[in-house]
Amino acid sequence: MTLASYLPYARQEITDADVEAVTAALRDPFITQGPTIARFEEAIAERVGAKHCVAFSSGTAALHAAAFAAGVGPGDEVIAPPITFAASMNCALYLGATPRFADIDPQTWNLDTAKLEISERTKAIVPVSFTGLPVDLSPLDAIRDRVTIIEDACHVLGGHRDGQWVGGPGGADISCFSLHPAKTITTGEGGLATTEDDELARRLRLFGTHGITKQHISPGPDDGAWFYEMQELGFNYRITDVQCALGLSQLTRLDAWVARRNEVAARYRELLADEDRITLPPAAAPGSLHGHHLFVIAVRAGAAARKATYDALHAAGIGVQVHYIPVYRLPYYRDRLGVAQDDCPHAEDYYAGAISLPMFPTLTDAEIRRVADELRRALP
Template identity: 40%
Template structure:
């Protein structure tokens, strides 16, 4: 590493305060490291914030997706549809259940799952009697999808909806918080370190349907119940429990929940700073040969990511060259995401490039710029300056 080079600016980074550390230490000194009071406290706080009836904390958003699929009865012979521009977990959750996966191309403006493409695909699937059981819209960058439109299609074609809001904690749609499940059966959040708030690893499933919440809660902990009615009828004694389903160990720890609770106190500040930095990027990048993020008037994004797209016909360098030059200057850019259907595992299932052209076009142009609450304006200026030079533009 060149000692004269400034430190690398990561694309994302957690914000951990002394209060966060004290909250975790208090749990470590307590009687409960798992299955104590902090997890339900965190769940209740998230449910109240989002306006949902039920919240289930788990050890990752991937686990939340898996439980959501199982609770909705997804299994062999069923199909789940999602966006190709997402992390692989949004599709893999169907495979965990023995179901099939297919994709719906993205909208060229929002880069989210396109409602028009979805409607067209549903009409074709209805003729073939191959409608999906579940559709998973992904709120890329923290911008909610057109959930009202997707929900309207669900009523017509009979599919369930899981909102993948891994990027969208704190976002709003039509002036209501993402996670209220007004237009979906279940919403899932991620608390990975680069997300809006963190529990180190962790996730949450939100729902307004008690039966879904109870099913996910059962499956989260081995399919075992200690129901009070069961205890009073226990043939052996008060230690009795029953496994009534094949579940998993997807529980969140008390330390993670304590961290999440403390992070929730700063969620508003995190979102405010991300929105300020995003607006500043949009101002500073005007006039460059880039396609900047489009914000739908119905959405108030959480801005987990700030993604630009290169207008490749207006620059002399390739996508890879621009990306490499930024990395070489200590700008920790990333790319979210490689289209899922182009991954080797999915190609082995029969998917081929060319089926979702807008997603593939996006992949050839997209770059995620550094964005996190502690990003300083001087560092943001450095990102913009390096990008301007990489694009061959005058500073």
């Protein structure tokens, strides 16, 4: 195996146009806290149809800010599925709230919103559109008057739910996206939060700038235009103009990339349709568009067979991955917080077989066939 023949599970594409956009941004007087950030936020808001978009230094920062904007704090409970990256629940811990994991729906691998039970302490729910499959939010409509819905949409930028873009009107109270290089578009590192609510948007923006603002302030008679206030304990979660220049360039190819990801998924399904040793991933419902950040297959024979398959694929130069270890299994949650290990049987079933195959827009048809062929050879 050579580096050239190795296929990772994800790969960014950086074009000459991207490099030129970043180079131009580096020559601009403002490489941070400048006008390119606002242009990027406005472009994302227009793309998904949102009233507000706030850019952050990472998807994790966006989730943290969203939990803050929702008023999450000590004594509150936040619900999230365990099949996700740790940040989906860490945002609750950062603010002193109590985590509660709710099981996934085995038919979608997303949070089973139809069976979710809330308590008087439930302040927010973080449904995850896992792999890019838009999570069903409709069962949560009845509790929206007392619980904030924060969609972890980090896998689904460019996807839509029943014809409505994820991150736009009709979705969650706040939708959070990641701009990591493995995601659909990248700014190197970066994140986004979109919302229709003016007050949530104000709190999102405040939190990402140390809690410091020149808006709604009370200067004294001797205070001038320099005056500012720190109104909340926020963080420096700012993204830079250089990153946003890259994001604006990448955004022009979002639709094409999502379309190609769906083509790759369709080709995998075609090539593996008769492979009875695996389960293919859930598809998007009619009228919805899958973001296909990931293409996960489940090895039906279970954990030992999954490990053997994973190891054999890596030996063949196929850089498959596992997304994710159930968050409650992570030592911080299991040992320090004492989170129960047996409350989510469907998540356990999923984890025992999950393998993420290579999924990125520049994957060629020959490479897709290679992955499928190597998978068949690797399966015990």
